[in-house]
Amino acid sequence: MSAKENLGDYYADTAYTPTKRQQWEEANPERDTIIGSRLPWNRRTQDNGTNEEYGHNNIAISQNWEDQRVDKSLEGDDIFNVMKVRYDHQSIMPPCYKGSAKLFFMAMAVGKGGFFLSLWILSVAVFGLLVMAIFDGEFEESFSAIFMMAKLLFPIGLLMIFLWKGGRYLEGKHPSILYGMRKAPLWRLNRQTGLFTIYDPKKAWEQRLEAPFWEYDAFLQSSPDTQGSATYSLILYHPFKRIRQKLDAQFPPTKMPGELVAAWQFLQRYMDVSQPLPDVPGLEIHRHKDPTTAAADQRKGRNPRYWRDMDEASVKKIQEEKYRKNIRLR
Missing domain, CATH: 1.10.287 (Helix Hairpins)
Structure with missing residues (x-):
């Protein structure tokens, strides 16, 4: 039974579940690739994320964005139009900065x-x-x-x-x-619809590609920095449309590939409507709005203020523990 059948009409038919990716891979065993290390899709993604996702400051930042949204009665694309960023239970749309x-x-x-x-x-x-x-x-x-x-x-x-x-x-x-933020996003992940959208950087809000999340392959690509050391970026690539998108705006390039492997696990967990949202500080105030997450939290008896009631030192300790695990990921 699909997530939509379980949870009414909240999620679209294109919402992502691991089964859809498995079926798509079986139907497309040979597909185009690009230079870099292709990252695996997990059948059941662990609750993980980058070091930055566990920052204590994300609690205040997320609350500030939510207060602005409520005060201005913003919904849908208007959230990004006014605030130039979106990070909640429905969509991730990172800020698009000027040169x-x-x-x-x-x-x-x-x-x-x-x-x-x-x-x-x-x-x-x-x-x-x-x-x-x-x-x-x-x-x-x-x-x-x-x-x-x-x-x-x-x-x-x-x-x-x-x-x-x-x-x-x-x-x-x-x-x-x-x-100086631009007026339109670079890309959008939408958990509710299951779509990953790539926008034209030169034409505001014009889509280059919109396709189900499970149709993209994830790659780690490396390039030398000014000192010759390898710096890694996370890329989503559509093997049939042959369009790629760097995710640097949300997950900056790093010398630690394990951090970007954790970022890829975070994205899979975020988009998978058969599992609750990643349990990170910045998403806590939105957990009750997502049906799968709300149901899971109720079953587990999760404290709805788990992160917000925690002191900064305790959050920092968890952040460091996650980071130590991430740097070992490959």
């Missing part, structure tokens, strides 16, 4: 790296000058040199920490100011 976002990310990275580099240089210089002063007895000259070094590095360190922490503040409080 200037890369410059801001670089500025924040330079700020963070520059601050710690300045601190390291000052520490080494102070240590070295003090050692010299002890052996030479020239304390006055050494303290004078330390003062001059601190005077030189202080404005540089101040600028670096401004770029780093100022960017982080704007990223959390006013992302539209920092990055």
